[in-house]
Amino acid sequence: MLKALLKTMRPRQWIKNVFVLAALVFDRQLPSPRLLFAEGRLYPVAPLLHSLLGFLLFCLISSCVYIINDVFDVEADRKHPVKKFRPIASGKLPIPIALGVATGIAAICLPLAYWLSPGFFAIILAYFVCNLAYSNWLKHYPIIDVLILASFYVLRVAAGVSLIQVERFSPWLYVVTTVFALYLGFGKRRAELSLLAEEAESHRRVLDGYTMPLLDQLITIVSGTTIVAYSLYTFSAPNLPENHSMMLTIPFVIYAIFRYLYLIQVKHEGGAPEELALADRPLQISFLLWGISVLVVFYIY
Numbered sequence: 001m002l003k004a005l006l007k008t009m010r011p012r013q014w015i016k017n018v019f020v021l022a023a024l025v026f027d028r029q030l031p032s033p034r035l036l037f038a039e040g041r042l043y044p045v046a047p048l049l050h051s052l053l054g055f056l057l058f059c060l061i062s063s064c065v066y067i068i069n070d071v072f073d074v075e076a077d078r079k080h081p082v083k084k085f086r087p088i089a090s091g092k093l094p095i096p097i098a099l100g101v102a103t104g105i106a107a108i109c110l111p112l113a114y115w116l117s118p119g120f121f122a123i124i125l126a127y128f129v130c131n132l133a134y135s136n137w138l139k140h141y142p143i144i145d146v147l148i149l150a151s152f153y154v155l156r157v158a159a160g161v162s163l164i165q166v167e168r169f170s171p172w173l174y175v176v177t178t179v180f181a182l183y184l185g186f187g188k189r190r191a192e193l194s195l196l197a198e199e200a201e202s203h204r205r206v207l208d209g210y211t212m213p214l215l216d217q218l219i220t221i222v223s224g225t226t227i228v229a230y231s232l233y234t235f236s237a238p239n240l241p242e243n244h245s246m247m248l249t250i251p252f253v254i255y256a257i258f259r260y261l262y263l264i265q266v267k268h269e270g271g272a273p274e275e276l277a278l279a280d281r282p283l284q285i286s287f288l289l290w291g292i293s294v295l296v297v298f299y300i301y
Contacts, residue, residue, distance in 0.1 A: 004087035005101060008070055009063035013274045017058045019153055019177065023160035024051040027169040028239065028298050047164040054120055054163045057109050058156060061124055064105040065131040067098050072135045081195075119162035127155045142209030146189065150181035168239030176229045182222040183257070184273045187264045190215040194268050216265075223257050245297045252290035259283050 024030060029047040070077065070088040077089035087093035106128070114121035130148065139145045157177050161169060193207050193215065230253050234246040259282055263269045269276060277283055 001093060001097070004093040005098070008067050008087045008093055008098060010066045011059075011063070012278060013066070013272075014059040014062065015274050015277055016153070017055055017062060017156060019156035020055045020058050020160040020163075021051050022157050022173060022177070023164060023166055023169050024048065025294065025298070026173055026239070027164065027166045029164055030295075030299060050116065050163040051160060053116060054113075054159060057113050057116070058124065058127075058159060060105050061109045061113075061128055064102045064109070065128065065135075067102040067105075068132065069135045071095055071098055071102075117162050120159055123155055123159045123162055127152060127159075130155075140205050142206055145206050146182060146185035149185045150178055153177050153181035170233060170237035170239055172229070172233035172237050176226065176233055179222050179226045179229050183219065183226050183260075186215055186218045186222060187260060188273060190219065191264050191269060194264075219261065219264075223261060227254055227257060241297060246294075249290055249293045249297065252286050252293065256283060256286045256290070259286065 024047055031048065067088075070086055073083075074089050074095070077083035077086055080089075083089060088095060088098055110121065110125065110128075113124045130151065134145070134148045138148050154174060154177050157174060189207065189210055190212065193210055193212060227250075231247070231250055234240065234250060235244045237246075240246045259280070260273070260276070263276060263280065263283075277287070
């Protein structure tokens, strides 16, 4: 049962919560080797510790949400070709135990979030309530469902901002996060529609409001917008190096966007973007190179 509980908490999806660390990295508050070794002074570690603790709390509260979602969706999941094997849907994890664990996680995380920062508490509470509204109601409305999913990514970024005293964080990153999250959301819907085909509506009612041509058009719009928004960020944000070296990271973003598009349209994957990020080697390499290049531009170069 412990194994079933851990699977229901979906630790593989905690990768989404790295967006909480965006403010720390892009506000240039990571301990900097350039400052440590060139200027010989200690760098304050409080922003790093606050951000890491916030990341941990977001992982736990998101697991609480996953448990509640699986309880809400238990009947639909039992009809799904893949989700029917989830612990709650398959009966391996009894619903009363699942709800008890979810309640315990929330009872621990919310007070700790308030202790960490009242602003962070407000955001994590909004994330929790919006997830409940999404699971019980909003997920049945086309377009709105993906907008709500995208807002969860933006809330993660905002949570990271609330944990530290930001000085150079650019609002452009909210724009990039929004359109990128929309790209992932519409890609996920396309993969689900492709997988379930004629039985899509019986598994997820909202899929009846989508068609492949519509999703392809929406994906085209938000993928192009993501590239443009990120490119504008790399040379117009006020906190970037004056030599525009951040623009060197654009090719990695473009490749990642195109690679995901290839996976959902040619390979018919993408129903779980976080799974692709953990399984697709070219995507992993592009993310790794992008991350290294950002760190070099911000902290070493």
